[in-house]
Amino acid sequence: MDAIKTSDYRVDSAIRLSNVPTLNNLNATDDALKEHLKDLRKKLGKFQDIVYAHGKYSVLICIQGIDTAGKDSLIREVFKDFNSRGVVVHSFKVPTDLERKHDYLWRHYIALPARGKFGVFNRTHYENVLVTRVHPEYLLGENLPEINSVEDVTDAFWHQRFEQIKNFEKHIAENGTIIFKFFLHLSKDEQKNRLLRRLNLEEKNWKFSPADLKERALWDDYQKYYEEAINVTSTRKAPWYIIPADNKKSARVIVADILYDELKKYKDVEYPELAPEIKEHLNQYKNQLNQE
Template structure:
């Protein structure tokens, strides 16, 4: 099996999505890929236990991608062995009436993971520079001062929003949140095949929406917006990773490998030392419990 070179997916300079692969041959069967993922999952589970005991870092995992890119199944398969109380998943849909009464980052702030936990954003704060950029009329629902019509939403508006997002991520990173941002890079042909499967398989019909086909027609616009967003918001404290997503098993293994490898670099994440008084009396506590059995 080909070793996963996690650094090769990290965005460290300008990228052009059209030149990046949507599929990577890891030279392993699907069974082998699943087996490798299982081993990594178990390590992630143990690491999260230590992260919780340490209590100084939170981990935020952001997943973005076109419809059918595999976000839901990736979350299920990568985090299934992590303690249920140690990982919290948020799926961000169309903003509610309450959410629209706040600034666009509010609902993301209040969903951030507590220290010691993994938080997964299934679609993220980047929807505010992706969907809204393809459909700028959605911005009008935010009731922003000075924005009265679509014509008021100019290039400066988007540059300011990128700046705000970078500041948001810088702020949470400086306060103990380790950030991973993954773009599941899917080919247009693979999306077509997955949409067809949703129509052909009765048990998957519920996943299909006619809106999927409307958004598919805007494929190129979305790719341009993703590329711009990634290039303007990938940095050392909040890097983007572009993950080939045409093969789901491979994408899951790559994402899990990156998370594990990066978290292992934090040498200060370790179980706290016992209080000296407790440590000195461990044998006494043990003896007390053993006597109860007698």
Template sequence: MNTYKVKKTINLKNIATKEVEENAEKKLKKVRKKLSKLQDTMYAEGKYAALICLQGMDTSGKDSLIREVFKEVNARGVEVHSFKVPTENELKHDFMWRHYIALPAKGKIGVFNRTHYENVLVTRVHPEYVFSENIPSIKSIEDLNEDFYNSRMEAINNFENFIVNSGTIVLKFFLHLSKEEQKNRLLRRLRLKQKNWKFSPGDLKERKLWDNYQFCYQELLNKTSKKQAPWFVIPADDKPTARLRVAEIILENLKSYNFKEPELAEKYQVHLNEYRTQLENE
């Protein structure tokens, strides 16, 4: 799966947005069952947590991917957080605070649907949003320059390095969607009555900023894909294949940690037959 990992400087225009795997849905069923069993062992061991970060343009398939990839995982073992516009309380803290308090506990898989990278993505396309954070050093739009966003990306790198060293496995996925496919998916939302609720006129406004977003994504992918917290660029025009690829990469990476279920304490093991007899004779 190293094919998808960002290991050197990339240009998104040179990376395909479509890949089609035959029988992807059938293959995904097998992978997610293995992922479920692996997570059970991970939970029992309790040494590691896993943070799965999902980013992508509107309609790239983040929600359905989460549903399909993690549907077999025990509910106690996976937590999903969808980060929207910061609340009033969140804006009273530093930009990483709301993400830090949402991190998964050891033994669990945490999924960030949109992530801390929104702080160097949406706020870079719409720099005026930063003013709501009331940062003392930011007095005008000119202060929100390249140095400001590079500093934020470095802070994110430090944050991820810290949680990795504390036992959190970090895997980040960019769902690489083509502009044409986004158009088709937006039209589908308008065409199908049951999908109308997903449509927002704001989607069309953001679509006009496509090139700005692609530039910002390329920047953050190149500057924040690290060995300990890698980015994977996943072709997203075909949803079943994208889901399969993400599931395969998660499974492959988690397997490398060789999770093991803890053994029962020796003081209890010597009495197993006694406990068994006690129950059988009830």
């Protein structure tokens, strides 16, 4: 299997999505990918346990991708060996009435992982510069000052929103949140295959909506705005990683490998030391229990 080099996927300079591959099988069989992912899951699960005990960092994993990119199954498979007390997954849907009464970052802020925990955002705060960019009429539901019609939504508005998002990420990073942002990069042909699968397999029918085809017709717009959002907001403390997503199994391995490769750099994350007065009497406590 090909070695996975994190820097090959991290966005450190301006990219063109059309030039980034959507497929990387890592020259591995499905069985080899499955075994490698199993090994990475165990390592990540162990690290999560130490993060929980250490209690000084939190980890935020943001997963974005167009419909059928494989977000749900990636989350299911990559985090399978995590202790449920240490990881929380949030799937952000259309904002509720309560959420619309707050600023657009509010619902994401209150869902941030506590110190010692991992948080996974399935769709993220970037929906507010992606879906709303393709459908600016959605912004009218936010009841924003000075935005009374689509014509009021200018380039300056989007620039301001990008800056707000970067400031949000800068703030939480400076306060102990380790941030990963993954874009699952799917080809249009593969999306077609996955939509057809939803239609052809009865057990997958429930996943299909006619709206999927309406959004697919806007493919070029989504690619354009994803590209801009990634280029503008990939920073040292909150980098974007572009993951080839046409092969779900290899995409999961790449994400898991990047997570472990980056997290193991945090050498200060370790189990806390026992208080000297407790450590000194460990044998006494053992004897006390054994004599019951």
